Amino acid sequence: MGIEARASRRTFLVAAAGATAGLAGLQATGTETRAPGEPLKISVFSKHLQFLDWNGLAETATEIGFDGVDLTVRPGGHVLPERVAEDLPRAVAIIRRAKLMVPMVTAGIVTASTPHAETIIRTISELGIPRYRWGGFQWSERESIPDRLVELKREAEQLAELNAKYKICAMYHTHSGTEVGASIWDLWMILKDLNHDFLGINYDFAHATIEGGLGGHLASFRLAAPLIKGIAVKDFRWGKDEKGAWRIEWCPLGEGMVNVKRFLAMTREALQMHFEYPLGGAESGGRSITMDRDRIAAYMRKDLVTLRGWLREAGLG
DSSP states (O other): OOOSOGGGHHHHHHHHTTSEEEEOOTTOOGGGOOOTTSOOOEEEEGGGGTTSOHHHHHHHHHHHTOSEEEEEESTTSSBOGGGHHHHHHHHHHHHHHTTOEEEEEEEOOSSTTSTTHHHHHHHHHHTTOOEEEEOOOOOOTTSOHHHHHHHHHHHHHHHHHHHHHHTOEEEEEOOSSSSTTSSSHHHHHHHTTSOTTTEEEEEEHHHHHHHHTTTHHHHHHHHHGGGEEEEEEOEEEEEEOTTSOEEEEEEOTTSSSOOHHHHHTTOOSEEEEOOOSOSTTGGGTOSSOOSOHHHHHHHHHHHHHHHHHHHHHTTOO
């Protein structure tokens, strides 16, 4: 699969940056090393370039100016879990030949028993990729919360053992709502006694603000800080639907309620930049983009410029 409409290639390339961008991790190893004092590297989340093959992905990310790619290794992703041993080395080789880093992958792993989990982890490790995103623990109506926490801690321990075997770290991605980890306290109770070299947290600024916008998000961040291996950045505001019910409205960075600058002053961990407001399908990983490419490019460019400015203020740019 290639890039269509070659005549409008430059517009497309900038619009494609509407992918989710991320900053390479501070604890990367091997070919993904970031020297102390260097600016954080910006990677593109391949979910939002799902309409491109590996070559198109690498070419597009390079021409946009990204430093790396956070590759999807999950059902429907750039690499399918059942083909990870064959396809991930090929995809990573193409990306690295384009002088791009692969600081992490986003995997569909929930527990050590998730189908293909060990093959994914082993292959990531063999390729020198230091971390992957995991998550998705759910509460059970059949069990009390304390009993469920005991069970989830046991499952996390098993995943930590698998990660330790291959010397790789998993980052649990936090959300808001009913999923485990929304309050942060529950996730902290599960992970606090485990080896944080192999299990940590990918802390989402926006979802944390949704859960505790008046200040609870700051307390949860302080609590989670020793476990945080990565940070997700996006913005939102509260709004009402046509029936007057309150709802979350995702919006461009700096136009909502998330105090990203304050968070950045509290951390030096890896960042990923998310675009969840309507962008013609790019926000949901669509294989085609329906919004005018110039409009997408304008939104994405504004967000990237905003974040880079904040990073410079925080001494990270």
